[in-house]
Amino acid sequence: MTMEETVYDVCVVGAGMVGSAAAKWLCKLQRETKVCLVGPQEPTKEEWSKREIFSAHYDEGRLTREMDEDLIWATLAQRSIKQFRDIERESGIRIYQEVGCAFVGIQGEDSLQITKENAEKTGVTAYKALDSVGLREQLPYLHIEPNWEFLLNTENAGYVSPRNLVAAQQKIASSHGCQIIDDVVIKVEDTDGDFLKVLCQSGRQVTAKRVLLCTGAFSNYYDLLPGDKKIDFKPMKIFVVKSEVSEEYAKSHADMPCMIINIPGKLSYILPPIKYPDGKYYVKIGGYKVINVASGLEDMVEWFRNEAHHEDDKDTILNILKFFLPDLAPISVRTARCAISRTTTGMLYCDMISTRLGVVMGLTGKGAKSSDEIGRMAAKMVAKGSWDYDLPAEHFKLRFKST
CATH class of the missing domain: 3.30.9.10 (D-Amino Acid Oxidase, subunit A, domain 2)
Known part of the structure; x- marks a missing residue:
């Protein structure tokens, strides 16, 4: 590692709704933290046929409400919705109707x-x-x-624009010092030292003390997890x-x-x-x-x-x-x-694989309305290296596929 290379405290992989929220909260909860957010931005019409990684936020309307048949999802949604107007004020971007x-x-x-x-x-x-x-x-x-x-x-209750929500979260994160990198992560490598290496499709390498994977439905498709582990979803x-x-x-x-x-x-x-x-x-x-x-x-x-x-x-x-x-x-x-x-549990996964590598994924189609609070939950976890939230960790325990 060269002297001039930036070492981030946390690298967030995946620039969708949860990843963008997590990056924002990492910057806001611990102001001296060096954070980067790595993920491809929404493809243009010309780029669509060449893209391999897609996100769920390319849309103008996802329903949101504070009522739910599941108490945990209801709680996460309530906490997120309370932040919507603050997100709009801080970013200047309208996200919620x-x-x-x-x-x-x-x-x-x-x-x-x-x-x-x-x-x-x-x-x-x-x-x-x-x-x-x-x-x-x-x-x-x-x-x-x-x-x-x-x-x-x-x-x-109503609807949120996921496209605008991502833009707003990234704008706020950037204003608090987060570096946003438009790239696709293909490998997360443990150096057996104090850092993780994040390797990108472009050849770029990012060094970080901790990494948070927010990679959604594409989580098992690249070499992001240690060993032969695959997330069970x-x-x-x-x-x-x-x-x-x-x-x-x-x-x-x-x-x-x-x-x-x-x-x-x-x-x-x-x-x-x-x-x-x-x-x-x-x-x-x-x-x-x-x-x-x-x-x-x-x-x-x-x-x-x-x-x-x-x-x-x-x-x-x-x-x-x-x-x-x-x-x-x-x-x-x-x-x-x-x-x-x-x-497999019907609840999202939010867990640490090791003290340096965390995962949040598996929103089962319910994530847009709750993404800000899920991002906060994940940010608190990866910043500490262990669970740090007022809901029980066992609800969000990561499951791996049996080999």
């Missing part, structure tokens, strides 16, 4: 009751239950069946359908909440009309169909690059959207692909 979020289920079902009970436990009071008549009076353009319930979380291929609507339609549906539908045959989530970078407004539906597990890096890369995937499913999913929005008249319909990391 508080339009509310509704859980749609059959009246009396267990999941709705558990969600209400968790709301009481976490001090959430801004919610109300509507039947089909009540919904028609409040939001006449939405439809549910008479025996269904529309459980509406009215405050601290399923990298799942998913896609969404986006229905283009007019600006007039978007304005007339400006009070539409996000929706999580737990109805057999219609399992999905729906977001209200959102303006995308192409200047058009889209109503998005996702979660209806999770594709098989990605078999390897080539399979995952092909999934992201090929726009022709699952065109046959588009009409089926669009019909679900039209069921809830009978007045929907799409101008155009398009699909978009993504990937999630589904753990």
Whole structure:
């Protein structure tokens, strides 16, 4: 190591929602800490066909709410949502729209009751239950069946722009001294000394005392873990359908909440009309169909690059959207692909592999709303080299695949 080489206290690998949040919190919680964030930025249209690593934040809308059927996810979401306005103020970037979020289920079902009970436990009071008549009076353009319930979380709920959230977190991190490196990490190497070597695709090498991996569904595809270890999770291929609507339609549906539908045959989530970078407004539906597990890096890369995937499913999913929005008249319909990391426990992993190497991953499709707090949790852990959070460590224990 040359004298002039920078030695970072922490290198965060993965520049998505959690990695960017972790880098920010490392800089803010320990102001003298030297931090770098290494990961590829969002690819341009020209770069898309050459890219091997993709992230889940290339989007304008992910639903967020402080209510959840799982108490831990509810807690993490609450803590994150409380930070949204501070993130906006510090970065100058708008990330959050508080339009509310509704859980749609059959009246009396267990999941709705558990969600209400968790709301009481976490001090959430801004919610109300509507039947089909009540919904028609409040939001006449939405439809549910008479025996269904529309459980509406009215405050601290809506949608966040993951693309803007990443930009905001990185802007704040950079303002606090974090070096952001646009590169792909292909190997993390233990020097058997006081440092770890982080090797990048470009040939660049980064030296750090500790490394935090925030590499999502791509975590097992490069040489990032010691020995032959592989994290026990399923990298799942998913896609969404986006229905283009007019600006007039978007304005007339400006009070539409996000929706999580737990109805057999219609399992999905729906977001209200959102303006995308192409200047058009889209109503998005996702979660209806999770594709098989990605078999390897080539399979995952092909999934992201090929726009022709699952065109046959588009009409089926669009019909679900039209069921809830009978007045929907799409101008155009398009699909978009993504990937999630589904753990064996149903909870994210946040753990130290050694005193110098930490991992946070496995957000199971629930991470956008909670990413700021997950990043804070991971930052506290890797800064100390061991667990340092007020929720029990065993909930987030990392599992490895058996050899």
